[in-house]
Amino acid sequence: MSVKKIIFSNQKGGVGKTTTTVNLGAYLAQMGHKVLLIDLDSQGNLTSAVSGDPKLPGIYEVIIGKCPASQAYQTTPVKNLFAISGNINLAGLNVELVNELAREFFLKNSLSDIEKEWDFILIDCPPSLGLVTINAMCWADHVIIPMQCEYFAMEGLNLLMRTIGNVKKQLNPHLNILGIVFTMYTARTRLANDVVDDISSYFADQVFQTRIPRNVRLSEAPSHGLPINVYDGSSAGAKSYESLAEEVLSRV
Numbered sequence: 362m363s364v365k366k367i368i369f370s371n372q373k374g375g376v377g378k379t380t381t382t383v384n385l386g387a388y389l390a391q392m393g394h395k396v397l398l399i400d401l402d403s404q405g406n407l408t409s410a411v412s413g414d415p416k417l418p419g420i421y422e423v424i425i426g427k428c429p430a431s432q433a434y435q436t437t438p439v440k441n442l443f444a445i446s447g448n449i450n451l452a453g454l455n456v457e458l459v460n461e462l463a464r465e466f467f468l469k470n471s472l473s474d475i476e477k478e479w480d481f482i483l484i485d486c487p488p489s490l491g492l493v494t495i496n497a498m499c500w501a502d503h504v505i506i507p508m509q510c511e512y513f514a515m516e517g518l519n520l521l522m523r524t525i526g527n528v529k530k531q532l533n534p535h536l537n538i539l540g541i542v543f544t545m546y547t548a549r550t551r552l553a554n555d556v557v558d559d560i561s562s563y564f565a566d567q568v569f570q571t572r573i574p575r576n577v578r579l580s581e582a583p584s585h586g587l588p589i590n591v592y593d594g595s596s597a598g599a600k601s602y603e604s605l606a607e608e609v610l611s612r613v
């Protein structure tokens with residue numbers, strides 16, 4: 362199996378990008394795949410969610426050429442699951458890259474040596490469509506779009522789809538949308554169901570069958586530095602990410 366390169370992107374904040382990257386990655390690893398997570402967000406949330414150390418050289422140092430990617434691997438509480446950390450230095454990267462030649466391809470070039478070591482590389486993007494996210498889109502084969510079932514969800518989606526379309530046309534013809542996953546879903550509310558119906562009727566097969574429910578165990582797990590399969594594998598949140606992992610495997 363050749364490496365599957367997936368990014369988790371939505372410029373809207375707090376929609377479940379990090380939670381989805383970590384827990385999907387954890388289940389893929391538990392199923393026996395060798396998985397590398399990369400934290401491309403200056404908030405470093407993914408790093409802390411897997412007990413990573415943001416002070417060690419991370420993806421920023423890798424991108425600017427200060428540290429080879431293979432020396433930035435950190436272990437996590439899950440076997441087969443490794444991470445490259447992110448930290449506050451990433452916040453300045455959009456500006457640092459802007460005058461560079463081939464500025465959209467720094468991430469891609471910095472990862473090319475290590476890709477064959479992995480079954481999956483999953484990248485958690487920041488909540489923006491800036492140059493750092495464009496670098497992720499120029500590297501990836503697949504985008505997963507986590508979406509919260511709320512009224513404003515649809516508005517940002519058009520811009521995100523247009524950006525992905527432009528990158529595909531001009532910079533990375535391999536890029537495709539693997540799917541939209543609904544997060545923090547509450548079946549009881551009419552609004553959640555209306556949003557799901559709207560988006561599902563428009564995007565049809567691109568929507569994953571699995572919906573991630575709102576689940577308190579999913580929100581507690583990061584404060585313990587543990588993915589959900591380790592923190593509480595019997596929770597509803599855990600089951601949903603396990604099911605999402607199976608669906609992703611059937612699509613890649």
Ligand SMILES: Nc1ncnc2c1ncn2[C@@H]1O[C@H](COP(=O)(O)OP(=O)(O)OP(=O)(O)O)[C@@H](O)[C@H]1O
Pocket residue numbers: 373374375376377378379380381402404406486487488544545546573574575576577579580581583598
């Ligand atoms: N299914 C869920 N049930 C309950 N809480 C959740 C769920 N998914 C995510 N959360 C919580 O919602 C918050 C936002 O989630 P997360 O950090 O994954 O979003 P994000 O899109 O990565 O945010 P940002 O845009 O800031 O990077 C976090 O506190 C997280 O623990």
Ligand SMILES: [Mg+2]
Pocket residue numbers: 378379380402406485486
């Ligand atoms: Mg995040």
